[in-house]
Structure formats: C-alpha cells, structure tokens
Amino acid sequence: MTWGQALAYFLREAVKSLRRGWRVSLLAVFTIAVSLFLGGAFALLGYNLGRQLESWKGQARIVVYFEPATSDELLEREGRALREHFWVNHVSVVGREEARRRFESVFPDLTDILDDSDAEPLPPSLEISLTAGARSGREQVIRDRLERIEGVRWIDDDRAWLSRLESLVRVGRSVGMVLGALLLAAAVFTIASVIRLTAYRYREEIAVMRQVGATELIIRCPFYVEGLLQGLAGGIVATFGLRLLYAWLSPDAVEDGLRQAVAANFLPWSSLTLLVLLGGVAGTAGAVLSLPREVFGAEPELD
Amino acid sequence: MTWGQALAYFLREAVKSLRRGWRVSLLAVFTIAVSLFLGGAFALLGYNLGRQLESWKGQARIVVYFEPATSDELLEREGRALREHFWVNHVSVVGREEARRRFESVFPDLTDILDDSDAEPLPPSLEISLTAGARSGREQVIRDRLERIEGVRWIDDDRAWLSRLESLVRVGRSVGMVLGALLLAAAVFTIASVIRLTAYRYREEIAVMRQVGATELIIRCPFYVEGLLQGLAGGIVATFGLRLLYAWLSPDAVEDGLRQAVAANFLPWSSLTLLVLLGGVAGTAGAVLSLPREVFGAEPELD
Amino acid sequence: MIQFLRVTRRFASGQVGLDEVSLEIDAGEFIFITGESGAGKSTLLALVYGALSPTTGNVLVNGRNVGSLPRSKIPYLRRTIGVVFQNSGLIRRKTVYENVAYLPQILGLSAAEQREKVYAALDQVGLADRGDAFPMQLSGGEQQRVAIARALVNEPAIVLADEPTGNLDPELSERIFELFTAANERGATVVVATHDPHAIERLPARVLRLHQGQLIADSERQSATSPRAVVAEP
Amino acid sequence: MIQFLRVTRRFASGQVGLDEVSLEIDAGEFIFITGESGAGKSTLLALVYGALSPTTGNVLVNGRNVGSLPRSKIPYLRRTIGVVFQNSGLIRRKTVYENVAYLPQILGLSAAEQREKVYAALDQVGLADRGDAFPMQLSGGEQQRVAIARALVNEPAIVLADEPTGNLDPELSERIFELFTAANERGATVVVATHDPHAIERLPARVLRLHQGQLIADSERQSATSPRAVVAEP
Numbered sequence A, B: 001m002t003w004g005q006a007l008a009y010f011l012r013e014a015v016k017s018l019r020r021g022w023r024v025s026l027l028a029v030f031t032i033a034v035s036l037f038l039g040g041a042f043a044l045l046g047y048n049l050g051r052q053l054e055s056w057k058g059q060a061r062i063v064v065y066f067e068p069a070t071s072d073e074l075l076e077r078e079g080r081a082l083r084e085h086f087w088v089n090h091v092s093v094v095g096r097e098e099a100r101r102r103f104e105s106v107f108p109d110l111t112d113i114l115d116d117s118d119a120e121p122l123p124p125s126l127e128i129s130l131t132a133g134a135r136s137g138r139e140q141v142i143r144d145r146l147e148r149i150e151g152v153r154w155i156d157d158d159r160a161w162l163s164r165l166e167s168l169v170r171v172g173r174s175v176g177m178v179l180g181a182l183l184l185a186a187a188v189f190t191i192a193s194v195i196r197l198t199a200y201r202y203r204e205e206i207a208v209m210r211q212v213g214a215t216e217l218i219i220r221c222p223f224y225v226e227g228l229l230q231g232l233a234g235g236i237v238a239t240f241g242l243r244l245l246y247a248w249l250s251p252d253a254v255e256d257g258l259r260q261a262v263a264a265n266f267l268p269w270s271s272l273t274l275l276v277l278l279g280g281v282a283g284t285a286g287a288v289l290s291l292p293r294e295v296f297g298a299e300p301e302l303d
Numbered sequence C, D: 001m002i003q004f005l006r007v008t009r010r011f012a013s014g015q016v017g018l019d020e021v022s023l024e025i026d027a028g029e030f031i032f033i034t035g036e037s038g039a040g041k042s043t044l045l046a047l048v049y050g051a052l053s054p055t056t057g058n059v060l061v062n063g064r065n066v067g068s069l070p071r072s073k074i075p076y077l078r079r080t081i082g083v084v085f086q087n088s089g090l091i092r093r094k095t096v097y098e099n100v101a102y103l104p105q106i107l108g109l110s111a112a113e114q115r116e117k118v119y120a121a122l123d124q125v126g127l128a129d130r131g132d133a134f135p136m137q138l139s140g141g142e143q144q145r146v147a148i149a150r151a152l153v154n155e156p157a158i159v160l161a162d163e164p165t166g167n168l169d170p171e172l173s174e175r176i177f178e179l180f181t182a183a184n185e186r187g188a189t190v191v192v193a194t195h196d197p198h199a200i201e202r203l204p205a206r207v208l209r210l211h212q213g214q215l216i217a218d219s220e221r222q223s224a225t226s227p228r229a230v231v232a233e234p
C-alpha cells in the first residue's frame, strides 16, 4: 500500500468500526467529553475569577495618613515619588482641605468646632490604588516602602478581606490544577480502557489479520485513528457543554455580581482549540497505551 | 442450586473473573476511584470552606450609629431588644464615653477641642456580631429591623467583602454540585462501559452458557457482583486518595490561614462510608445498566 | 418427543434455513440428519433447543411448543438436552474440567458428584488427563471431544450433535458413535447431523435428508408425519 | 521449499506438540499430513507460517529460518502462504467479501483487481452470491469454504490447509480438493492436514503420518531428509 492508500484505509476502517460499535464509541466520546468538560469548567471559572480578582484588586486602596502638620508640598512630592513604583496604579493626594471636607461630611455636627479652632488637626493622606503587578507576595515590600516615608502616622490597608479572597482563589486554583491533571489522566485512562477492551473484543480477528499477513502498523493504526476521532469528538462535545454551562451561569438566574465573578467571559478561541486538541491527543494516547499485550506483542498462540 | 450455593457461586465467579482480567478490573476500579475522589474532594473543600465561612461570619460586625443626642438608656434598651433576635450573637453598646475614647485614640490632636466644647457630638453606636443563623438571605430583614430603631443615623455594614466571599462559596458549591453529579454519572457510565465491553468480550461464552441451560440470573449475577466489588474497591481507593489530599493540603507547605480554609477537618466517618457505598451502588448500577442487548436479551443467534 | 409442524425458518438476510419441514421423532430414536452444506441441518437442531425460533410453524419438544415457551423457561428445556455444537463452543475462560462441570454445577450437584460425573465423561472421550487445560491449549479434535463430554455428562433425555466427528480420525469417530449409541440404549433420543456417509452406513438408524431447507428423504418415509413405534436398536 | 530440522515444539503446559521432526518438502509438492487427534498436525502447520516458533530445531521456509525471523518480517512471509485454519478463522466484523479481500487490499491492489480476484475465489467455492453476508450468517460448511477462498485468493506459493473439508459433504470435498490440485498444478506447494482417509486414497500424493508428535511414516520414506525431485503430478 502507498501512504495515501494506507491513510484512506485507516480512516475508513476507523469510521467503520465507530459506526458498527457506535454505542461503545459513544461511551468513549462521552467519557472523554466529561473529563475535558470538567477540566474546561475549572479553566473557565479560574479564568473569570482571576479577572474578577484583578478588578477587585484594582479597587483596593492603601491609605497612608500623615501627621496633621505635614505640608501639602511634602505630600505632593511623596505622591509623585510613589507614582514611580510599578505597583502603584494611582495616587490621590488628600490634603488638609480635602481631609476637612471629608470630616465635615461624616461629622457635620463637629464642623463648627473645627471652624472655631485655628488648629488644622485633620490628618492629610495619600490614597494609593495598586496595579495588578502588586501581587500578594509584595505586601511586605510595599508596607516597608510606605513606612519609610517621612511623617507617616499610620497606614490603613483595605486589603484584609481581599487577601483572604485571593488566598481562596489561589487554593481553588491549585486544587483545580491537581484535580484537572487527575481528570486528564482519568480521561486518557478511560479511553485506554475502552480501546483496550475493544481490542480484546476483537482479539481473535486481530489474530486472524496477523496470521493472514497484516503488519503491526496495519493492525494498530485503525485503532489509533479511532482513538483520535473519539478524542476530537469528545473535545467538541466538551466545548459545547462549556458553552451551555456558561449560558446557564449567565442569565438572571444568578445575581449579577456572581455572574461577573464566574462567567463574565467565555474562554478564548485558543483555549477551546487547545481543549479539542487535548481530546485528540488523549484519545490517541489512550489508543497507543492500551493495545493489550495479550493481543499485541505476545507470541501469537495456536488457536 | 440453593440460594447459599448460588451466592457462593456468584462470588467465586466474580472473584475469578476479577483475577483473570485483573488489568481491566484495575481500570474499572481506578476510574470509579477517580470519580469518587473528585466528588469527595469537592465535598471536603465545600465542607471546610463552609465551616470557615461560618467562622468568618462570626467575626463580621454591623455597626449602628445613633444621633449624638441619643441617651445611653435608649441604647441599652435597644441593645437588649436586639439580643432577643436569633441572628444576633453579641451586642456591645458603645456609649458616648466609649465613643469619645475611641475618637481620642484616633485623633488625639482633636481631644482638646472636644474637651473645650460642651457638646457631645460623637455618635454612640451598637456593635452587633451575627450568629451563624444569619444567612445571606436574611440581610434585608436585618437591615429593615435595624433601620426601624429610633434615632439611628447610619448603619455601617462590614459585610461587603464577606458577602462577596459567601457568594463565591455559594457559586463554588452549586457548580461543585453540578460537576459532582456529572462525575458520578461519568463514574456509573464508565463502570457500565467497562462491564459492557467485558460482557462483549465474553459474549460467545455467555451464548454457550445460555445454550447449555444457564438462567439469566446465573449468567448476570456474577457481572453484578463484579461491578459491586469494583465499585466498593474504587470507593476505598478514593477514601485513601482523599486522606492523601488532606495530608498534602495540611502541612507547612500551605500557609496556615489556607489550611484552615480548606483542610481544617477531614470528612466525618459517615461521609466516608457513604462514599464507599456510593462506589458499590455505582458499580452495581453500571453492571445492571450495561449488559448489552446484543449479548443479553436479543434473540440468540445461531453461531 | 420432537415434532416439527410445517416449520419454516427465514433469516433477516432473506436466506431460508428451513422450509416447511414436518417431522416427528419418537423418544429413544437414533436419527441422522444429512444434506449438503447449507441444507439446514444446524438450523433444524437450533430450533429444537430454542436457539432459533421458527418463522412459521411449530416445534414441539416433549409436547411443549418451543417457539412460544417464555424466555425464562428455555433454560430448563435446555438442561434436558445435550448439544454438541458444530464449532465446539467451549467457554474459553474455563478449564476443560470447568466446562464439562458447568451444568452439574448450576444444577447444584455436590462437589463429589460433580467430580465423579465429569471425570467419567472426560474418560469416555479420552481426555481425563487434560482437565486443567484451557480450550485454547487443545487441538481441534480434543476440543470437539470436550464438547461431546459436556453434552453427555448429565445423561440428557435428548442428545443433539452437529457434525461431532468433523475433526476426528476414523477410529475416534467410531468411539464417539459408540458413546452416542450407548446413550441411545439408555433411552436418550439422539439426533446427529453429519456429512459422513460412512458413519451413516455403519449404524442402522433412521436418516433424514435435507436439501435447500426442505426435507427430501426420510429412510422411514411412510411414517414421517404420523405416530410411529420405537425403532429397533442396532 | 519447507524444511524441518529436528524440530521440537513443547508447550508451556508441558504438552509436546511436535517431537524431533525432520522433513523436507520441495516446491510444487502436494502433501497430506495425517495422524490421530492431537498428533501434532496443526502444530506442524503453525510452525511453517510462524504462528508458533520451535522450542528446539529449525524451520526453514524458502531457505529462511522462520524461528529466527524478526517479528516485523513475519507478515511478509505470511503473505506468500495461504492458510485454511482448522476453525475457519474468519474476521467476524467483516463481510465475506471483505474477509476474502483483506490480503489483496493490504497489498494495495486496485479496487477493480480486488473485486475480480475476490469474486473469482468465491465463485470457485460456490459462494459468489454470499459476499455481503457476515460469517455468523453462514453455515459451518459455508464458513469453511470462505476460509478456503481467502487462502487461495492471492495465488500463494504455499497453501496450508488444516482439515479443510471437516464440515463439508463428500461432493463439496471433492470440489475443494480439485481447487487444491489446481493450485498445485499452477506451481504452489500444498500441504493438507486431514483425517479423511478417502481424500488421501483418491489423490496420489505424498503422505506424512504423525503420531504423538513424531513423524512415523512418510510415503516416500527413503528421501525424507535428503533433497528430492518434484513429485509427478496426478
């Protein structure tokens, strides 16, 4: 056979086998689809939670309060200096005037007292919003830098809850990664077992083919192609499943905040393509790994 | 055969078949173990996150600020009234004195001004910590109740972040439940496909048994027992896997706060027993569902 | 014992296995069924033990209509019939011993009884020393003999054998036919489908000849569809 | 063409399939192998096409040592050998046509050539109209004939047939032997293992007799281990 003939033959045999054993093929496709779907669901949730976390991080602020006597010039200067740091997204200077206005809005009854006294006792501050680059590990660095500023009285860090959230997402991600790896292994394993059992089911026929003069390549390749096709089909089914999950999470059934958190965006095309390819690779790997030594490789026995 | 003989026979046949096809049996056990392990992992994380959330909820506070003129008696009375509610864990009354002390510690420079004036402008407040019973759904009820209190100026709800966290856990749980159901279905499906293929593999022998005079029961039961044993074994493997996951999450590798969050407690014995039984049920269900109509049920064909 | 009333069996593919066959076999008869390849011999036997049901007509075994027997009753019919399949049909996962012991086992015989019966049957076909072998480890003729031992182990009331000596040499064939004759003398009805003209010549039994699904000859023609006396034993 | 040099084949279970057999078969010979059930006939044939390797001794086919041939070369040896297995050995998932077309297909013949060859072969065994049936839908004898068609379809240099007529009636057997004779006349070496004394009597071929794994008789004894001239055709 030429290569072209062989390829056509493998594909034809694989499709024929899929058609004749469609129930078992469906099982294989379903199993790999479930595995990939779960992996994909982790990816989808992780992706969106990651983005959400970034946006929450963007909203988080550190407020550095200064001695009341600190001059606006110093404040401005320190603010400019801070803006140089990569972890600083935005700095707003809350000078004495601004601090006073805020105080008034919070304690209007005290306004008169403030007006009466000549002191300007309300502390000015710098409100710093952080960039995405200001990862959790940096917290100490940032605090150290801020505490070195002259005239700082105390630092109010809004990020206690945020860091808890971040921890959660981090744990979720690492657990998800472990589970995902397990799931992929399970998928390969399942495809392998399905193809292995299929090979067992046909072991007599394989023995006949071999005894009639078929090479190993000719016998094995249709199985590989079958695994590949099942895997690709599983990947495609998983993609549709993810689209459904996304649709299910999106509508009014879920509060808007949540939707933002877990299903703001669908996975990008590249990820979906990867998922389908992963299915194909898993299917082929299953086929390659599975062909049983009793059927392939052991000394053929007299029937 | 008597029932005793039959049971012994089924068990013997099942064990023999497991031994002879141990590779395929391992596949089945592994597959169901992975499924149950993932389900169990969700349960483990959900369980611990749930408990963690409760404890965070315990730390969350609502602060109700009153008009500066509000009397301490009213404050005390309202505090007592609030203590009656099941969602209130603890109420501390921050009277004018206390409020002032806090103000002084925050703005020591302003102390003199306060001393000079006769007004007592600092608002007194009630700090309410909530019970575990105060679920997310109750938020509006609680707010309504608090706003009805006489002389309330504004309510500071510390729970913005907490509610985000709670939402997250809630979404995680419902997604986990969907994924868990899918996983269980996948497990049953996989066991079914493995047993189905095993039945295919033996279809000729089954045909022979039937033609020699074996009843359906005698032919099928060994498969059921095989599924049951595989399922139970899978459940046990999954339990050990969970114990390993727990051990892996627990040690110093993980920050202490995280450990608290996801792996504070191992699953209770009842859940573990349930897991193993679930494995057994899934295995049996797989066997019952799977025996292929081509092998069982269709008109036997002339060989 | 066995009655075919205008039995036709047509297959899904349109092939006609058996075409309007009527016949009657009495208890204790020894019958040869012969005919060219594809004539319908195996189909006829399969209809007796309920592996196939007739498309039209009725098959009665022991007065009961096999075609309309509920599926759950078929196994009990089969336990009274010893069958030697054309393709030996052994259980590949079971040893020779286990294969022969299968029916005694599901009938609930004691282990001792099982051993005794099984080894007696294996001994008859010359394979008492191969009890632990698996079918794949036997030669073609040895497999066929195991199948014969299995068919005879439980002293069935009816023995159906489909080309039982196709893989056996003449001496062994003769021994096997002696076993069938002995079973017949114990009272069993024996039906053997065979191409072997020499076996048929040697035994003075009734011969039914099939051709393209039709019964074209019966060595006791006159009584083919009416009640008959038991044939004289050889 | 085929040489056995003190070949012994022992099985894992301790059974001896073939015991120190030496023989030589020339190109173009027609050979019968006979012997009681379990004598080693199938074992001998399996050693020729490499399904078994000798425990000791050497098997040479066309001058090449089959036992030491790398696994990857075995298929190419087998393509020159047409084998009729004792148990018919058809591929169950494939139709009769596909079964017979398997070798022409993997050899890369054009579709037209395939069809022509396959239908010619099926026609020779009287099954040209059953090309679309699956093996399970055939009678025992029909399956055996498909196997014969498959063995002959590619005009192999060597034809090995293990009890090819065990399920066939005398007339069909004769036709099958005519096919083997025709192949032999075209130049093929034909080796037939059979129990059928009549087939052996009818054809004036060389006969090898096995007994418990040993070669105990060769109708051309004097030359069993030395080079010989091609036997006169019938």
Ligand SMILES: Nc1ncnc2c1ncn2[C@@H]1O[C@H](COP(=O)(O)OP(=O)(O)OP(=O)(O)O)[C@@H](O)[C@H]1O
Residues within 6 Å of the ligand: B301, B302, C011, C012, C013, C015, C016, C017, C018, C035, C036, C037, C038, C039, C040, C041, C042, C043, C044, C086, D136, D137, D138, D139, D140, D141, D142, D167
């Ligand atoms: N399952 C089936 N589907 C379709 N046709 C079938 C099936 N079984 C048998 N046949 C056809 O029915 C006819 C009779 O078959 P049967 O097996 O009874 O023949 P037989 O007399 O036993 O032949 P042999 O001597 O070759 O075994 C044959 O032509 C065969 O092809």
Ligand SMILES: Nc1ncnc2c1ncn2[C@@H]1O[C@H](COP(=O)(O)OP(=O)(O)OP(=O)(O)O)[C@@H](O)[C@H]1O
Residues within 6 Å of the ligand: A301, A302, C136, C137, C138, C139, C140, C141, C142, C167, D011, D012, D013, D015, D016, D017, D018, D035, D036, D037, D038, D039, D040, D041, D042, D043, D044, D086
């Ligand atoms: N795989 C095996 N394992 C163990 N023993 C075997 C195996 N294959 C064959 N034998 C034994 O080797 C001996 C020769 O077997 P073989 O199949 O060659 O006999 P045969 O001459 O073909 O007999 P038959 O006419 O019955 O087919 C027999 O005793 C058989 O039991």
Ligand SMILES: [Mg+2]
Residues within 6 Å of the ligand: C041, C042, C043, C086, C162, D139, D140, D141
């Ligand atoms: Mg037949």
Ligand SMILES: [Mg+2]
Residues within 6 Å of the ligand: C139, C140, C141, D041, D042, D043, D086, D162
């Ligand atoms: Mg043999």
